[in-house]
Amino acid sequence: xxxxxxxxxxxxxxxxxxxxxxxxxxxxxxxxxxxxxxxxxxxxxxxxxxxxxxxxxxxxxxxxxxxxxxxxxxxxxxxxxxxxxxxxxxxxxxxxxxxxxxxxxxxxxxxxxxxxxxxxxxxxxxxxxxxxxxxxxxxxxxxxxxxxxxxxxxxxxxxxxxxxxxxxxxxxxxxxxxxxxxxxxx
Amino acid sequence: xxxxxxxxxxxxxxxxxxxxxxxxxxxxxxxxxxxxxxxxxxxxxxxxxxxxxxxxxxxxxxxxxxxxxxxxxxxxxxxxxxxxxxxxxxxxxxxxxxxxxxxxxxxxxxxxxxxxxxxxxxxxxxxxxxxxxxxxxxxxxxxxxxxxxxxxxxxxxxxxxxxxxxxxxxxxxxxxxxxxxxxxxxxxxxxxxxxxxxxxxxxxxxxxxxxxxxxxxxxxxxxxxxxxxxxxxxxxxxxxxxxxxxxxxxxxxxxxxxxxxxxxxxxxxxxxxxxxxxxxxxxxxxxxxxxxxxxxxxxxxxxxxxxxxxxxxxxxxxxxxxxxxxxxxxxxxxxxxxxxxxxxxxxxxxxxxxxxxxxxxxxxxxxxxxxxxxxxxxxxxxxxxxxxxxxxxxxxxxxxxxxxxxxxx
Numbered sequence: 320x321x322x323x324x325x326x327x328x329x330x331x332x333x334x335x336x337x338x339x340x341x342x343x344x345x346x347x348x349x350x351x352x353x354x355x356x357x358x359x360x361x362x363x364x365x366x367x368x369x370x371x372x373x374x375x376x377x378x379x380x381x382x383x384x385x386x387x388x389x390x391x392x393x394x395x396x397x398x399x400x401x402x403x404x405x406x407x408x409x410x411x412x413x414x415x416x417x418x419x420x421x422x423x424x425x426x427x428x429x430x431x432x433x434x435x436x437x438x439x440x441x442x443x444x445x446x447x448x449x450x451x452x453x454x455x456x457x458x459x460x461x462x463x464x465x466x467x468x469x470x471x472x473x474x475x476x477x478x479x480x481x482x483x484x485x486x487x488x489x490x491x492x493x494x495x496x497x498x499x500x501x502x503x504x505x
Numbered sequence: 506x507x508x509x510x511x512x513x514x515x516x517x518x519x520x521x522x523x524x525x526x527x528x529x530x531x532x533x534x535x536x537x538x539x540x541x542x543x544x545x546x547x548x549x550x551x552x553x554x555x556x557x558x559x560x561x562x563x564x565x566x567x568x569x570x571x572x573x574x575x576x577x578x579x580x581x582x583x584x585x586x587x588x589x590x591x592x593x594x595x596x597x598x599x600x601x602x603x604x605x606x607x608x609x610x611x612x613x614x615x616x617x618x619x620x621x622x623x624x625x626x627x628x629x630x631x632x633x634x635x636x637x638x639x640x641x642x643x644x645x646x647x648x649x650x651x652x653x654x655x656x657x658x659x660x661x662x663x664x665x666x667x668x669x670x671x672x673x674x675x676x677x678x679x680x681x682x683x684x685x686x687x688x689x690x691x692x693x694x695x696x697x698x699x700x701x702x703x704x705x706x707x708x709x710x711x712x713x714x715x716x717x718x719x720x721x722x723x724x725x726x727x728x729x730x731x732x733x734x735x736x737x738x739x740x741x742x743x744x745x746x747x748x749x750x751x752x753x754x755x756x757x758x759x760x761x762x763x764x765x766x767x768x769x770x771x772x773x774x775x776x777x778x779x780x781x782x783x784x785x786x787x788x789x790x791x792x793x794x795x796x797x798x799x800x801x802x803x804x805x806x807x808x809x810x811x812x813x814x815x816x817x818x819x820x821x822x823x824x825x826x827x828x829x830x831x832x833x834x835x836x837x838x839x840x841x842x843x844x845x846x847x848x849x850x851x852x853x854x855x856x857x858x859x860x861x862x863x864x865x866x867x868x869x870x871x872x873x874x875x876x877x878x879x880x881x882x883x884x885x886x887x888x889x890x891x892x893x894x895x896x897x898x899x900x901x902x903x904x905x906x907x908x909x910x911x912x913x914x
Contacts, residue, residue: 352645353614353645353646353647354645354646354647356646356647357643357645357646357647357648358647360647361612361613361614361643361647378590380590381591382589382590382591382592383589383590383591383608383620384591407610408610409609409610409620410620412625415624415625415626416591416622416623416624416625417622417623417624417625418591418620418621418622419620419621419622419623420609420618420620422615422618437606437610437612439606439607439610440607442610444610444611445610446612446614447612447614447615448611448615450614
């Protein structure tokens with residue numbers, strides 16, 4: 320039988336690993352679970368793209384940490400955007416300081432995603448936080464898309480909670496839905 | 506001590522899963538104390554009455570401090586003109602659509618937000634700001650407007666106090682609770698409904714993170730969960746639940762105690778009986794002041810890691826009178842630390858501790874530079890080695906209470 324101390328040391332290693340792997344796991348957001356038509360309608364820009372870089376830094380007044388994620392746009396469904404856009408989100412890690420901006424989507428360099436966005440100057444930001452980001456994943460039956468809604472309090476119109484993770488979609492189904500709702504041909 | 510909290514949480518999962526349903530998201534207030542200032546000016550454009558709103562914020566904060574098992578202090582401070590952001594000041598504010606959108610990158614589908622800042626090595630939260638949407642809020646269709654209310658009744662009304670209570674749960678380090686109807690941290694709140702009282706899961710959560718040391722029981726005391734015990738384990742022998750030290754062999758147990766199985770598979774604890782440890786005849790627990798790695802190393806069960814320096818065994822305390830000579834009670838973490846100046850309790854010859862003009866359980870407001878008090882009033886105890894006496898008492902009680910209960914090893 321392993322000693323308690325060895326269990327604890329192992330647990331500490333696991334705790335550190337988890338803390339590094341999910342530094343922004345705090346959940347502190349109350350919001351509304353938008354229907355797909357509402358998500359499309361509220362978003363000024365809808366694109367698919369590939370994440371090419373990401374960096375976190377303090378704001379000039381050193382009050383907020385922002386993470387800027389650069390995306391190479393591969394297809395535009397709504398709005399008029401350049402070929403490369405920057406998505407701004409609050410939160411991130413600079414040195415040993417972590418700022419958690421709950422419900423904020425996180426990205427991985429190299430991943431593809433469909434993005435529902437607002438525009439604020441030269442920065443784009445996700446509609447309804449994580450609700451506006453469908454991460455693409457390869458699968459044998461075709462690419463799928465899923466949102467990470469952990470960390471969000473989502474109220475449906477009847478007041479019930481929307482569980483996370485939600486069911487994954489086939490990318491082709493998602494794209495056809497967006498095309499139909501935007502009225503844009505692909 | 507709380508630095509070890511992640512370790513303890515995961516260890517409990519590995520060794521003996523408990524039934525709690527709270528969700529700790531990995532950071533906490535090391536000081537046990539949080540003061541939230543409020544930017545009342547930011548609420549001026551809201552339809553909410555500020556006096557009522559302030560009272561509701563205070564009620565929501567106070568609700569988290571009510572359980573007797575917690576020492577958390579969460580309170581409203583004073584009016585401020587500051588807003589959100591990392592500045593060491595915790596601020597509640599309501600932000601306009603412009604700031605909501607251009608500074609926070611949020612839209613009408615988001616109603617409330619909490620931003621925590623912490624150090625990723627100590628897990629200590631140093632700044633937390635709660636922000637409410639002061640602009641347009643939309644329902645799931647994106648077409649129906651929602652409104653703040655001080656007493657939500659209609660489906661398009663969001664109860665401000667209920668959401669504040671939920672957000673303050675996040676401020677103190679709690680995440681969402683997935684048990685329907687079991688927590689204010691359950692991630693759902695229907696429009697027109699109120700959720701202003703804590704559930705048992707919420708109490709368990711706040712008491713885990715900010716434990717009142719004097720609500721924790723010592724060895725052999727009756728208990729309900731691990732969180733009740735200073736020993737860290739609430740063991741079940743098939744009939745009773747009592748606080749005990751975990752062990753793997755007799756060598757993990759003090760003299761006069763052996764390591765035996767409990768009714769819980771895989772869980773062994775020290776209980777009264779012969780100790781057959783071949784090398785030492787039983788474990789020697791470290792006395793206060795000795796270095797340690799975990800609480801189980803210490804006679805007191807408490808291995809405290811100070812901000813600077815190495816971890817050492819010590820006692821929990823509320824006042825200096827709870828500490829040995831040369832120790833003082835650190836009011837922020839409620840543990841005895843090496844005294845660098847005057848203490849409220851002066852050790853006299855023969856070991857009587859006296860405290861003039863202090864007492865109380867306020868966590869130790871000190872008078873700093875005043876002369877050490879003398880005399881024999883106040884919280885007097887009668888031994889220079891209280892740990893030894895306490896241990897003997899505990900052992901005596903253990904002998905009586907467990908003689909008939911000891912299970913065959």
